[in-house]
Every structure is written in C-alpha cells, then in structure tokens.
Amino acid sequence: MKxxxxxxxxxxxxxALATVINYIDRQSLNVLWPSIAADLYPDxxxxxxxxxxxxxxxxxVFSYAFGQAIFGKIFDKIGTRLGFVLSITVWSIAxxxxxxxxxxxxxxxxxxxxxxAEAGNWPGAAKANAEWFPSKERAFAQGIFNSGSAxxxxxxxxxxxxxxxxxxxxxxFILIGLAGLLWxxxxxxxxxxxxxxxxxxxxxxxxxxxxxxxxxxSTAPVENExxxxxxxxxxxxxxxxxxxxxxxxxxxxxxxxxWIPIYLSEVFGMDxxxxxxxxxxxYVGAMFGAWFGGGLAQWMMTRGWSLNATRKSVI
Numbered sequence: 001m002k003x004x005x006x007x008x009x010x011x012x013x014x015x016a017l018a019t020v021i022n023y024i025d026r027q028s029l030n031v032l033w034p035s036i037a038a039d040l041y042p043d044x045x046x047x048x049x050x051x052x053x054x055x056x057x058x059x060x061v062f063s064y065a066f067g068q069a070i071f072g073k074i075f076d077k078i079g080t081r082l083g084f085v086l087s088i089t090v091w092s093i094a095x096x097x098x099x100x101x102x103x104x105x106x107x108x109x110x111x112x113x114x115x116x117a118e119a120g121n122w123p124g125a126a127k128a129n130a131e132w133f134p135s136k137e138r139a140f141a142q143g144i145f146n147s148g149s150a151x152x153x154x155x156x157x158x159x160x161x162x163x164x165x166x167x168x169x170x171x172x173f174i175l176i177g178l179a180g181l182l183w184x185x186x187x188x189x190x191x192x193x194x195x196x197x198x199x200x201x202x203x204x205x206x207x208x209x210x211x212x213x214x215x216x217x218s219t220a221p222v223e224n225e226x227x228x229x230x231x232x233x234x235x236x237x238x239x240x241x242x243x244x245x246x247x248x249x250x251x252x253x254x255x256x257x258x259w260i261p262i263y264l265s266e267v268f269g270m271d272x273x274x275x276x277x278x279x280x281x282x283y284v285g286a287m288f289g290a291w292f293g294g295g296l297a298q299w300m301m302t303r304g305w306s307l308n309a310t311r312k313s314v315i
Contacts, residue, residue: 004190004200008132008209012141014187015125016148018088021180022121023152023257024159025095025114028176029056029107030261031160031279032169035272039169040103046266052104056111057258063112067119074120080128081191087120088180088187096177099170131194134212136301139310143294150290153283157261161276245315256282 004010029036037049044052075083094113101107125145133141163172195201195209233239260279264270270278293314300310 002200003202007201010190011132012144015128016145019145019148020152022118023149024156024176027156031157034265035169056107059108060111060115063115064119067116071120072123075124075127083124087117091117092177092180096174098173134209139297140294143290147287147290150283150287154280157279158276161273164272
C-alpha cells in the first residue's frame, strides 16, 4: 500500500499555499486600483477614486466577517476536504469575475462574494491543524499557515506589478482566479480523508497524531469531540478574550492590506510597477513574526509550559 512520509506536513503546506493564493486574490484590487480607477472613472478626482475604493473595501470586510461566522459550521458539516474545495472554488471564480466589473456596484458584488468565500480559509486551516497535528505541534503548524498571509502579501504585489507589464487589469484578475482552481488538483489528490481513514498515512504517523491530541487518546475523529452552538461559545469568557484581542489587532493589519498600495500611489506618485518594488516590504516582518511566534510556542511547550500559558504568553 502506498504511503506518504510526513503526510501531515504536506497537508499544512497545501493549507499555507491556499493562504498565499488567498492573499494574492485579495490584494489584486488594491494594487490594480490606480489603473482601474483611471480606466473606469477618468472624469473623477483622486478623492472620489478613494471614496469608491473605500466603499468597495468596506463591503469586502463586512462580507468577510459574515463568511467567518458561517464557514466554521460549514467545515464542521462537510469536512475539511470539501470545505476547502467549496471555499477556494467560489473565491477563485469571484476573483475572475472582477474582469466583468463596470463600476462600484458590480465590483462590490464580486468583492462581497470573494469576502464570504475567502473567510473559509481560516476556520478550514484551524480544522486541518486540529485534525492532522498533535497538540504539541499545532502552534508551529499554525505559524506555517499563518505565514502564508504574509508570504501572499510579499508575493502578490510584485507579481501583480509584473503581470501588469504584459496584461491589462481584466486579464490579471482572470489569471489569478485560475491559480486558485489549479490548487484544487494537489489538494484533492493528497487530502483524501482525515488521518483516521487516510490510506496513505503510515500507521506510526496516524498513531502519533491521534494519541497526542489534547484530551484525547482515542481514535475518535476530531469533529465528533465537541461541537458547541454559537450561543454556548459566546457564554465563555475565553471566546470574548479572543474576540476582543482580534478586534484590537485586526484593524492594524487591514490598514496595511487595503491602503499601502493606494498610499504609495497617492503620496509618492508611484505607478503599479513601482508599487511592486516597495509595497511588499511590510509583509516581510509579518512573515518572520508568524514563524517566530509558532516556533517560540512549540519551544515553550517542549520545556513544560502548559498549552494555556504558552498561548497567552506568545500573544
């Protein structure tokens, strides 16, 4: 019988790659907006261009929040494998549909679909991590797929700038949409089932994963362990701790994601090609931060720190 050595690392690598593609798709509008605005709104002022862009971005953020609220349940219902297929198929098609946009309304519709679908990446990544990794390795695995957002930020800006030399903005949206659909090929080939039922996982790796899950030494699948309702989750102070921390931190990240290309264009007069040279720099720090945070958490766990103390200290 065929086995793949270190199958869990192949899985988390594909999740990280999906996160990279997620950010390339997300960043495409931000980088291309100066060209799009000049093409669709030649008679409007720079301030009016920013207002239109801000409106489209707000639609994306609210759609993204809605998507995160529903995709956790979707992944619990249909599983990690099909959950990612649904999420990345929809967001890739939505990205390609940007080529058909003719104004703020159509862009907002396509960004709304993109936001809902892209939100599935994070609950899906967390579920894959819980399924495929023992508790002592999850922080490092999370650092790997979290770094995908930073790598996507690093790659997307120069990549889109490079493509803009040869293609118009409509063709670029179609090309990067196709990239997500191509990701489905290795995902469907490798991730055939959870580790309990996967035919290619070695018995040693399966036992290592299952026996070292937090609070679980049985072979019961992760999805059957605990499935609280939203009301139950909100009744725990730990949930509110995560919500409040995220509400404080996320706006800073989104500020960089949405406005760095626009800032470089407006303040420094950069075109798309010049933005590609400089716009990726802040994401380098985010990438190393994700790797360092995951590695630090794993090191603390091996030194006897509890899971709770490790998470709080690293955060």
